[in-house]
Amino acid sequence: MLEIRGLNVKYGAIHAVRDVCLSIGKGEIVTLIGANGAGKSSTIRAIMGLTRCTAETLSFTPPGQPPLDLQGRPAEERVKMGIALSPEGRRILPHLTVEENLYLGAYSRDDTDGIEEDLEHAYALFPRLKERRSQKGGTLSGGEQQMLALARALMSRPSLLMLDEPSLGLAPFLVEEVFDIIQTINREGRTILLVEQNAFAALNIAHKAYVLEVGAVAIEGRGEDLLKDPRVQAAYLGG
Amino acid sequence: MTLNMFVQHFINALGLGSLYGLIAVGYTMVYGILRLINFAHGDIFMLGAYFVYFTTVVFKLPWLLGVGISIIGVTVCGLLVDRIAYRPLRNAPRISALISAIGVSFFIENLAIVVFSGIPRPVVQPPLLMKPIVVGQVRLIPLGLMVPVISFFLVGVLLWMVYKTKPGLAMRSISFDIETTRLMGVSVDRIIALTFALGSALAAVAGILWALRYPRVEPFMGIFPGFKAFIAAVFGGIGSIPGAMVGGIILGFVEIMSIAFFPHLSGYKDAFAFVLLIFILLIKPTGLMGEKLEDKI
Numbered sequence: 340m341l342e343i344r345g346l347n348v349k350y351g352a353i354h355a356v357r358d359v360c361l362s363i364g365k366g367e368i369v370t371l372i373g374a375n376g377a378g379k380s381s382t383i384r385a386i387m388g389l390t391r392c393t394a395e396t397l398s399f400t401p402p403g404q405p406p407l408d409l410q411g412r413p414a415e416e417r418v419k420m421g422i423a424l425s426p427e428g429r430r431i432l433p434h435l436t437v438e439e440n441l442y443l444g445a446y447s448r449d450d451t452d453g454i455e456e457d458l459e460h461a462y463a464l465f466p467r468l469k470e471r472r473s474q475k476g477g478t479l480s481g482g483e484q485q486m487l488a489l490a491r492a493l494m495s496r497p498s499l500l501m502l503d504e505p506s507l508g509l510a511p512f513l514v515e516e517v518f519d520i521i522q523t524i525n526r527e528g529r530t531i532l533l534v535e536q537n538a539f540a541a542l543n544i545a546h547k548a549y550v551l552e553v554g555a556v557a558i559e560g561r562g563e564d565l566l567k568d569p570r571v572q573a574a575y576l577g578g
Numbered sequence: 579m580t581l582n583m584f585v586q587h588f589i590n591a592l593g594l595g596s597l598y599g600l601i602a603v604g605y606t607m608v609y610g611i612l613r614l615i616n617f618a619h620g621d622i623f624m625l626g627a628y629f630v631y632f633t634t635v636v637f638k639l640p641w642l643l644g645v646g647i648s649i650i651g652v653t654v655c656g657l658l659v660d661r662i663a664y665r666p667l668r669n670a671p672r673i674s675a676l677i678s679a680i681g682v683s684f685f686i687e688n689l690a691i692v693v694f695s696g697i698p699r700p701v702v703q704p705p706l707l708m709k710p711i712v713v714g715q716v717r718l719i720p721l722g723l724m725v726p727v728i729s730f731f732l733v734g735v736l737l738w739m740v741y742k743t744k745p746g747l748a749m750r751s752i753s754f755d756i757e758t759t760r761l762m763g764v765s766v767d768r769i770i771a772l773t774f775a776l777g778s779a780l781a782a783v784a785g786i787l788w789a790l791r792y793p794r795v796e797p798f799m800g801i802f803p804g805f806k807a808f809i810a811a812v813f814g815g816i817g818s819i820p821g822a823m824v825g826g827i828i829l830g831f832v833e834i835m836s837i838a839f840f841p842h843l844s845g846y847k848d849a850f851a852f853v854l855l856i857f858i859l860l861i862k863p864t865g866l867m868g869e870k871l872e873d874k875i
Contacts, residue, residue: 389757414761415760418761418763419763426757433754439747439750442747443747443751443762
């Protein structure tokens with residue numbers, strides 16, 4: 340579904356992502372783990388088109404269609420193609436209501452019936468959002484804002500959903516809930532690229548994982564294999 | 579003061595105020611989205627007046643056609659200003675766009691002198707709009723009544739667009755967080771262009787009504803109404819559309835009524851706006867209906 344070869348991101352003199360290669364198959368949960376500043380966010384921002392990058396290959400294959408080159412396309416066009424990003428820090432629009440936030444997520448679509456259907460689906464998945472539908476986004480708790488960010492990203496009906504640190508700053512029981520929901524979303528047929536600092540939880544649900552160190556892929560493999568890998572255990576799983 | 583005189587002043591104040599409001603809405607919308615004070619906005623207003631002068635007085639087109647062409651022409655000018663002077667500076671420091679705005683303003687004014695010459699031109703008022711309606715001892719001119727009615731109607735339509743339509747939702751979203759709005763699949767440049775188009779169209783209507791109400795046009799006619807409308811926007815709370823309208827109305831009443839009741843102050847007419855500005859900046863710097871500007875997270 341997503342093929343990346345030789346991805347590089349530079350911010351001035353800082354070389355944030357070096358020759359990263361990633362491959363994500365349809366229906367998979369793939370996770371990028373690594374320390375702060377390892378280049379995880381830069382990688383997905385580059386995939387989304389928010390950060391300038393160079394790449395040998397950056398191609399996305401929407402279901403049932405031929406592969407498309409992402410380079411040179413603005414972020415809004417990538418959303419239309421079926422890529423969505425739930426950004427780091429949630430970025431809820433605090434002055435818009437919960438429902439307006441959700442409608443904004445469906446901005447790239449014109450099928451009114453389908454949007455209403457997905458809105459109901461989102462409310463079924465996150466009942467608390469339904470209770471708070473007419474409240475301003477800024478009045479929600481951190482956990483509710485994370486749910487809203489997830490629901491909003493789903494409103495564009497993405498085939499590839501990218502999540503940047505969805506568990507950041509959440510209480511442990513909410514972290515568990517978020518990871519359960521990610522698996523539910525995946526079972527509904529969406530491919531997921533998950534960036535996480537909570538390596539244990541991410542590796543537990545991931546089919547495939549990449550460990551980034553100072554901007555380059557250091558280790559890659561199946562999620563469960565990496566959980567047992569001594570290098571990963573030492574560096575990211577607390578021994 | 580007779581009843582007739584008071585009603586005349588009242589309608590004048592309402593008319594002048596709603597024209598300030600109509601221009602102020604354009605300042606406030608662009609500021610709300612880009613944090614840019616579009617100094618060329620007063621000159622866009624001036625172009626509206628010239629367009630209607632040329633279409634109806636010089637080329638003698640029917641009124642409605644002339645007005646239609648004027649609104650479309652001015653909207654295109656507003657879009658060009660954004661495309662040429664502001665869009666290339668979207669990622670530049672804010673001060674660069676501000677300097678560009680001042681440059682565009684000078685450019686339009688001086689281009690207008692070259693193209694239209696600096697001589698003021700008279701605008702012919704349609705006789706139909708000038709025939710007084712007599713109610714008791716009060717004589718009302720239809721044009722004077724039309725100005726606030728049209729202005730309020732248009733601002734009502736604008737509010738409906740901003741709060742009830744999809745592009746309006748995108749506008750409100752951009753005003754808080756441009757990058758997240760792009761993530762939602764919104765083509766941000768297109769929404770910004772729409773904002774300039776709407777603001778310019780309203781300025782065009784203000785220019786047309788102004789040219790009819792005070793029937794002459796000249797290249798610098800946009801400067802003072804532009805300043806005052808900007809003050810109205812700040813007074814009402816910059817970023818707030820109803821605030822811009824309220825600020826405009828208050829300014830219109832202050833200007834007209836103070837001279838009506840204290841005629842010897844008429845020499846200071848243009849100073850009242852600035853007094854009002856200093857006053858609000860001292861008492862409530864965010865304006866009447868402005869929200870506290872939070873830093874973006």
